[in-house]
Every structure is written in structure tokens, then in C-alpha cells.
Amino acid sequence: MNKGNDKLVERLRSNTERGSILWRLVRPVVRPVWSLIHNRDYVSDYDRDYYLYHGCVLPPREMRGRLGASFLADGFYLESGIAEARRLAARLAYSKSSLVVDIGCGLGRLATGMLWEFGDVQYLGIDSNPVFAEWCREHIERNHPSFRFIHLDVVNELYNPAGKIDGDRIRLPLADATADIVYLWGLFTNMGPEHVRIYVSEMSRIAREGSRIFLTAFVEENVPEVSFIPKGYVPYECVKPLQCVRYSKEFLFSIFSRYGLVVEEFRHHGGAFPSQSEVYLRKEKVAA
Numbered sequence: 163m164n165k166g167n168d169k170l171v172e173r174l175r176s177n178t179e180r181g182s183i184l185w186r187l188v189r190p191v192v193r194p195v196w197s198l199i200h201n202r203d204y205v206s207d208y209d210r211d212y213y214l215y216h217g218c219v220l221p222p223r224e225m226r227g228r229l230g231a232s233f234l235a236d237g238f239y240l241e242s243g244i245a246e247a248r249r250l251a252a253r254l255a256y257s258k259s260s261l262v263v264d265i266g267c268g269l270g271r272l273a274t275g276m277l278w279e280f281g282d283v284q285y286l287g288i289d290s291n292p293v294f295a296e297w298c299r300e301h302i303e304r305n306h307p308s309f310r311f312i313h314l315d316v317v318n319e320l321y322n323p324a325g326k327i328d329g330d331r332i333r334l335p336l337a338d339a340t341a342d343i344v345y346l347w348g349l350f351t352n353m354g355p356e357h358v359r360i361y362v363s364e365m366s367r368i369a370r371e372g373s374r375i376f377l378t379a380f381v382e383e384n385v386p387e388v389s390f391i392p393k394g395y396v397p398y399e400c401v402k403p404l405q406c407v408r409y410s411k412e413f414l415f416s417i418f419s420r421y422g423l424v425v426e427e428f429r430h431h432g433g434a435f436p437s438q439s440e441v442y443l444r445k446e447k448v449a450a
């Protein structure tokens with residue numbers, strides 16, 4: 163990664179750590195006061211449909227908060243999206259002709275960063291949360307049709323509990339070998355092993371030979387294959403199912419290798435968020 167982006171990521175990481183400590187301290191006071199002033203529950207304020215920040219259209223803060231408390235701050239949200247877009251160029255061989263597939267795209271944080279860095283591009287965002295996908299379509303795709311967003315109704319206890327697609331019926335809406343970059347920030351962090359296996363197989367199917375894949379996950383050595391909400395592992399309160407799913411390195415990497423994905427780099431706890439590790443993969447070339 164280039165030096166400028168390293169510095170930006172380092173600053174975001176220390177802001178996240180400071181932010182999560184600060185938020186834990188002020189939350190007991192802020193929430194009731196906010197509810198009192200606005201006469202409604204803090205987390206249910208979806209009334210304001212978007213925010214304009216430095217000319218960028220950002221999702222409502224309360225929606226962003228569902229992805230992590232750090233994302234409540236406009237500056238952090240935008241800068242972290244820009245840092246992710248720069249990662250594509252610096253580490254994932256991004257070029258103007260690349261088709262980028264963002265699985266678990268959330269509220270289009272990467273897309274917002276890409277718009278800032280590159281302008282219009284070839285991008286497909288896929289998310290299981292209908293509200294997030296709709297927000298992206300309305301506020302990003304409508305003005306920038308080269309960014310497309312799809313709602314995939316896969317069940318996820320945390321983000322889409324009423325989802326209708328499960329198990330072997332999960333299929334990404336792309337033909338074989340069409341994606342140049344596959345990107346999954348914070349998807350496997352909240353996903354059980356059955357779905358991880360299917361998503362890795364699907365990622366491998368849609369990726370062109372030699373293409374790059376980036377993902378973040380909770381990964382450790384010498385731990386059980388899968389742990390749901392391991393005690394004291396992340397420095398925030400986990401009160402909902404799948405809020406933190408940790409994998410053993412051996413188990414996760416064996417799934418990658420089964421589906422022809424080579425680990426090019428593993429950055430243990432290398433992400434801007436506590437305990438998240440970064441994995442850079444390449445789709446193996448099949449010998450002729």
C-alpha cells in the first residue's frame with residue numbers, strides 16, 4: 163500500500179479505538195437525552211434520507227451506526243471509503259476497465275470512496291439488507307448508473323433475519339469468470355461457516371483467473387475452527403447473534419485453497435477496526 167494511504171489507515175485506526183472508548187463512555191447519557199429532545203428512540207431516526215458532506219451524498223447517520231459506531235462521524239465514514247478505494251488501486255490492480263464486485267456492500271461506503279477517487283466506474287454492490295440496497299440504488303445508482311446495486315435476499319440473523327434464500331440456493335447474480343476484483347469488507351465477520359463456504363465457492367466462480375480478492379475477517383491461530391461472539395475478543399458489546407464470528411486460520415485458509423484461491427498476504431489485525439485481519443487472495447490460473 164502506498165505511504166499516504168498507510169498514514170490515512172493508521173489515523174482511522176486510532177480514531178476508531180478512541181471513538182469506541184469515547185462512545186462507550188458517553189452512550190448512557192447521549193441516547194436518553196437524544197430521545198428526550200426528539201421524542202423518539204435514538205436508533206429509529208431514519209427520517210432524514212441523506213447527508214451532504216464535502217459534496218458527497220452520505221447515508222443518514224443512524225443507518226450508518228448499524229454498521230459500527232465509528233461510522234456515525236461523517237468525516238470518518240467518507241475518509242474510510244476513500245482509503246478503501248485507494249486500496250483497490252494500490253493493492254488490487256484496479257484499472258478503469260475493472261469490474262469491481264462488492265459483496266456485503268452495506269450503504270455503499272466503498273462506492274462513495276470510488277466516486278470520490280475515480281468518478282464513474284464498473285461496480286456491482288450486493289447486499290442482503292433490503293433497506294441498505296434500496297438506499298444505495300436511490301442515492302448512488304440513480305445519479306451514477308455505472309454503479310449498480312442488487313438486493314440478494316439471503317438470510318442473515320443479524321442483517322436480514324427474514325431472508326428467504328439459504329443453503330445451496332445461494333448464488334451470486336454474475337456469470338462465471340466475470341469479476342476483476344472481488345471485495346468483501348466485514349462480511350465474514352458476521353457470517354457462519356456454512357455460508358462462508360458457499361460464498362468462497364461463489365467468489366471463486368465469478369472471479370477471472372488471476373484476479374484479486376480482498377476480505378476482512380476475525381482470524382486467529384490455535385483457536386476452535388469457529389467461535390460465535392468469543393468472550394472479550396472485540397472491545398464492544400455484542401448483544402445480537404453473529405455480531406462477531408471468529409475463524410481459525412487453518413480452517414478458513416483450507417476453504418480458500420479448496421476453491422482455488424491463493425493467499426497472497428495475510429495482515430493479522432491489519433484492519434482499521436479492532437481485531438479485524440485483512441486477507442489478500444488471488445484466483446489461481448488453471449494450467450492449460
Ligand SMILES: C[S@@+](CC[C@H](N)C(=O)[O-])C[C@H]1O[C@@H](n2cnc3c(N)ncnc32)[C@H](O)[C@@H]1O
Pocket residue numbers: 229265266267268269270271272288289290291294314316317318321322346347348349352353357
Ligand atoms: C459490517 S457490514 C459492512 C458493510 C460494507 N462492506 C462497508 O464496508 O461499509 C456487513 C454487510 O454485509 C451484509 N450481509 C450480511 N450477510 C450477507 C449475505 N449473506 N449476502 C450479502 N450481504 C450480506 C449486511 O447487510 C451488511 O451490509
